[in-house]
Amino acid sequence: MIIKVWLFIIVLTIASWYLLKLAGKSFHLGWVFLFWVVTILGGTAFFYMVSVWFVSNQ
Numbered sequence: 001m002i003i004k005v006w007l008f009i010i011v012l013t014i015a016s017w018y019l020l021k022l023a024g025k026s027f028h029l030g031w032v033f034l035f036w037v038v039t040i041l042g043g044t045a046f047f048y049m050v051s052v053w054f055v056s057n058q
Contacts, residue, residue: 009036 013033020027 005040009033009040012036 010033013029013036016036017027017029017032020032
């Protein structure tokens with residue numbers, strides 16, 4: 001499962017970087033990769049914390 005998440009992040013990174021380059025708003029590939037890592041892993045951690053909070057309040 002974790003390999004699928006990293007592959008998804010890599011695909012999103014390459015696609016986003018290419019589309020940004022076509023739009024004339026070129027960013028370094030590392031910044032785009034970092035954005036997707038923080039977005040996906042941060043979102044996952046946030047929803048995990050929310051679910052733990054809901055379970056602990058029952």
